[in-house]
Ligand SMILES: Nc1ncnc2c1ncn2[C@@H]1O[C@H](COP(=O)(O)OP(=O)(O)OP(=O)(O)O)[C@@H](O)[C@H]1O
């Protein structure tokens with residue numbers, strides 16, 4: 001395993017709010033959020049809907065500015081992002097979508113298609129590389145955006161519920177693939193998910209967030225050995241113990257939401 | 261018969277799923293709507309002829325005054341004789357050339373201005389209101405001024421068309437760019453795309469459907485403007501032809517001119533439609 005002591009992502013006292021001029025009201029999405037991710041680590045962020053997970057990720061990706069606090073991605077290079085929403089370009093074929101990051105770098109079409117061919121295989125879209133997105137299913141489009149982020153070959157990968165729209169089986173397959181890629185590449189991954197199950201399957205550490213404004217409720221080590229088999233893992237009793245622990249944390253936070 | 265089919269499908273879903281091949285019937289059913297669609301589309305190109313048909317019938321029946329509305333058959337006769345004498349081609353050539361040059365002179369700057377102001381806030385705040393104030397100036401009303409400045413040659417025609425086209429292209433492109441979903445801009449930014457790349461890779465393709473609307477409006481408007489411009493200051497062109505026919509009270513010749521210009525416009529729009537279907541395949545089925 002390639003987790004080191006070096007830090008890769010630092011989030012320090014991050015506060016982010018949105019202002020709505022029409023109603024002169026503000027929404028505090030994140031209040032004083034702090035956590036860090038080590039280089040090569042796989043961290044999952046779970047928490048209830050609307051608690052600020054996407055917001056945190058967008059700040060880390062430099063798509064949004066913090067109101068206060070600081071965010072740092074150590075060691076240069078911008079992170080690759082898989083967005084939660086449908087984000088593939090409708091005017092580009094599957095292969096051109098996936099190769100887009102290389103196009104931005106000014107690589108010739110022939111070369112960038114060459115270099116991304118294995119990613120098309122990886123996400124199982126071989127027959128569809130020339131299709132336009134409107135000819136694909138929702139899950140297939142999601143796979144295109146995962147492949148597009150991988151094409152960037154960035155050190156840090158930020159993924160916002162990338163497997164949300166997938167069926168259970170495809171999801172397991174892609175989880176396994178992601179773990180394989182991660183293992184082989186030593187990338188740092190910050191992975192947002194609704195699914196406790198998914199978080200425990202993938203992560204070295206699971207950060208559990210409270211309701212909005214999101215704070216870190218718990219920082220749980222997931223000590224299963226690597227490489228993991230996403231199916232076999234479910235025979236491990238500790239898997240279910242941890243599942244129970246996360247669920248009770250989330251449940252507790254739901255009850256105490258009025259405290260802020 | 262289809263009821264029985266559906267029934268068996270429901271009873272044996274597994275078997276149905278295993279067979280990856282389509283039966284010949286299914287293949288035919290799959291393609292039928294597209295064949296039908298193509299037939300309809302090819303027919304639809306000729307639907308303007310219906311107007312001519314109604315016109316012909318009304319004129320023959322005496323329902324409309326033949327002195328002012330000669331029947332299409334009479335117009336077609338004159339039309340043919342003029343084609344044979346090559347007289348009409350000189351005018352068509354002159355008009356088409358003016359429209360083409362003026363169109364490009366207006367459409368290209370309009371397109372870039374639309375993308376530019378659509379993407380960047382400061383230029384939008386400064387230049388936007390200026391364009392909004394200039395847009396309502398009636399193009400025909402400033403024609404005398406343009407004739408004065410650019411002379412009665414072709415340059416004045418290019419300019420008057422370019423002005424009209426510019427605004428249509430600008431507003432349509434601008435609207436298209438303003439509607440680019442934020443997520444596409446986010447994707448580009450997260451991959452580190454520079455401004456030029458955002459311009460060409462995201463803003464332009466995303467705005468293409470509206471850009472084509474702009475092109476079609478512009479093409480139609482170009483022909484309206486050129487006809488009027490050729491009335492006033494020209495020695496050639498279909499507009500000039502209509503005007504001079506009118507002055508000699510040759511109503512049939514005048515209609516030949518009107519039909520000619522409407523046909524030119526129609527063909528141009530059809531051409532743009534065809535290009536749009538090629539270039540913007542994701543916009544509609
Ligand atoms: N652009 C915005 N303008 C106003 N409010 C916003 C904006 N983006 C997010 N918010 C608010 O911030 C809060 C957190 O949103 P965020 O998208 O980060 O949630 P999330 O944890 O990703 O939820 P989910 O799991 O449902 O995706 C929400 O209350 C949301 O309404």
Ligand SMILES: [Mg+2]
Nearest residue numbers: 053054084160
């Ligand atoms: Mg979210």
